[in-house]
Amino acid sequence: MKKTNFKWISSLLLMAVAIFAITLNSCKKDDEPEPDPIASFQYEVSETNYLEVTFTNYSTNATSYSWDFGDQTGTSTEKDPVYTYTAAGNYTVVLTATNADGKTANYSKAIEITDPNAALALLAGQVSKTWKLYREPGVAVGGCGADAENHRGWWGLQNDGSRPCVFYHEFTFARDGSFTFDDKGKFWGEAAIFDGTDLKETCFEAVAANMVNKDGVDVSAWLSGTHQFEYDPNTGDVTLTGNGAWMGLPQLGTSAESIVPEASKTFKISIEEKEGFDLLTIVYSYDGIYWDFDYACYDNPDDEPDVVEEEPPYGEDLPDLTPTEMWNTFETATSFVLLDTAAVYPGTGTAANGGMVFTMGVDDPAGVGVNVGQYDRAGTYQELQFMMQNDIQFDNFTKVSLDVYMPSTNDYSGTLTKGISIIIGEASQTNGWWNGHTQYDTTAVSLDEWHTYTFNLDEPTSAGLYDPHTRTDLDFFAISLGGGGHDATGTFYIRNFKFE
Structure with missing residues (x-):
């Protein structure tokens, strides 16, 4: 009999401990607030009915929800409602999430309902x-x-x-x-x-x-x-x-x-x-x-307007000139014969053309020579362009050359390259010199030192591939460093651009 009483008392004690543990774990302080709700949702338009939209609720810390579907009529208190609009259009859907303490959070998203x-x-x-x-x-x-x-x-x-x-x-x-x-x-x-x-x-x-x-x-x-x-x-x-x-x-x-x-x-x-x-x-x-x-x-x-069949004449013919000298050292603003950087295409601009900035008379980056030109490419046009006042006749020239110092500090891993190009074209009567130019291209053979790049005029490498000696209307020159990428930026140095 005593043994039976002991087992009954032990069972009561175990039940009391369990109840106490459950009560302890389930209780919280009366002044402890519910965490703030966070409202969020995504939506998907039905593949079979473009007016039907399924909303998936990703809100947290919320116990109730209120939807406004943005069409001035549709609302819902469901967690994940499916709503059918009456017409295509643009709607702003607002979800309000509320927690147990009555605090709210809103999330809105603009959706477009399109009739396919x-x-x-x-x-x-x-x-x-x-x-x-x-x-x-x-x-x-x-x-x-x-x-x-x-x-x-x-x-x-x-x-x-x-x-x-x-x-x-x-x-x-x-x-x-x-x-x-x-x-x-x-x-x-x-x-x-x-x-x-x-x-x-x-x-x-x-x-x-x-x-x-x-x-x-x-x-x-x-x-x-x-x-x-x-x-x-x-x-x-x-x-x-x-x-x-x-x-x-x-x-x-x-x-x-x-x-x-x-x-x-x-x-x-x-x-x-x-x-x-x-x-x-x-x-x-x-x-x-x-x-x-x-x-x-x-x-x-x-x-429908008619098609214009014939392009009207553009520009005017320039007087011919057969020079015996044509060069620019870029040492100063006046260190040139004919190749004046102030005459940037279309003829009235500055040497800063379309975002490309050119500065004459800067210190030699090698630290040993006279002042040179600094070529900073950026913006729409990457070339240093020369618009001449005459149509140049090339009778006295067979070569064109340029000294280039290409710094290793440039980032050549993207669109910026080590390319060097000299361009000859016609601009006074051509709407866009790039529609008919000839070009001489090479790649820098070294970095952080000066190198002279020389091209034979009768051996162009790209674009029109014509010998300037066969033309009498050429009035445009350009230097392009770093490749053809319009958005590629970099700094280069040049000197002694000359025809001989």
């Missing part, structure tokens, strides 16, 4: 829709720049007669997913593709026999043809699929340029509904360069 069929109809019509380059005269309708803010800052395409054939090209998107390009019998010889050929920078007959790029590769897949496209209105991405499908410029690709046709390419689009026409803008954005082009589709085709 409406967006597709804007691009491809009810059956199909044909787009052509916007022809409004005097307006840049395409080109490139450093970024979206400075688009077309480096080059702009206009309906000015300089390349009329591209304004006849037709690009048709159809609701069945087909994409058709019609070259209308003419193609433009992009310099990037046809450099060094007779077709460069010309409108030529669009036949396969002419479609051979500068490397001798067949690029006829860029001619008229039917391909496929996909359009995602939520991202604005259009993907063209099919070898040679293109829009903008043939060589522009998804992430880089290519001088041969590609199997597919993706670009961004936006469409504005204007009075009497729709305006389609396509964008290719790479690291350090931004391309965009405007295309139009008119409600009444008769409203």
Whole structure:
């Protein structure tokens, strides 16, 4: 009997200890606040119903929720609601999370509900829709720049007669997913593709026999043809699929340029509904360069402006000059014959051209010579440019040379290179000297010391590849150090730029 009582008493004690432990662990101080709530959510649009949106709540430290779906009618107190909007549009959704103490936290997010069929109809019509380059005269309708803010800052395409054939090209998107390009019998010889050929920078007959790029590769897949496209209105991405499908410029690709046709390419689009026409803008954005082009589709085709067929004369012819000396040491602002850095293209600027800063009379970085020129490249244009007052005749010159000091302190691991180029061209009657220049290129053979680089005038290495002795209209010179990357920065030193 005593043994039974002991076991009963032990059981009571164990129960008391357990209850005490549970009570101790579950209690908190009355004045200890609940942690502040943090509100957060993500959303996903239904693949089968573009108006239906599923919201996933990622809030913490909350016990209740209140949703405002931004359309002035929809609300919910569910944790993870599914909401169906009544129309496409832009909405700001607000989630309020509340903890046990009544404290609240808000999180808002703007969402766009897009009718995929409406967006597709804007691009491809009810059956199909044909787009052509916007022809409004005097307006840049395409080109490139450093970024979206400075688009077309480096080059702009206009309906000015300089390349009329591209304004006849037709690009048709159809609701069945087909994409058709019609070259209308003419193609433009992009310099990037046809450099060094007779077709460069010309409108030529669009036949396969002419479609051979500068490397001798067949690029006829860029001619008229039917391909496929996909359009995602939520991202604005259009993907063209099919070898040679293109829009903008043939060589522009998804992430880089290519001088041969590609199997597919993706670009961004936006469409504005204007009075009497729709305006389609396509964008290719790479690291350090931004391309965009405007295309139009008119409600009444008769409203479309005509194509300007002939480019009006540009500039004026300069008087000829046959010098026996032409040089600049850059030691001082007056240490030159003809090659005056004050005459920077287009003829009235300073030596700081488009962000590239050039300073004469700085100390020799080697510490042993006379003063020299300091070349700091930055901004849009990287060349030190000379616009002459005469068309230079090269009868008395066979060579051009330049002393260059290339510091090792520059970072050559990116777009900045050790390249050295001397450029000769025509600017007084050419809208863009880069459309017809010849160029002499080399790579620095050493760093942190002076070296003289000499070129024979009758042996150009790139661009137009013409001998200046065969021309009578050349009036432009430039020095380019560090390669062609517009955004590459670096400091160099030069002296003794001379023709002899």
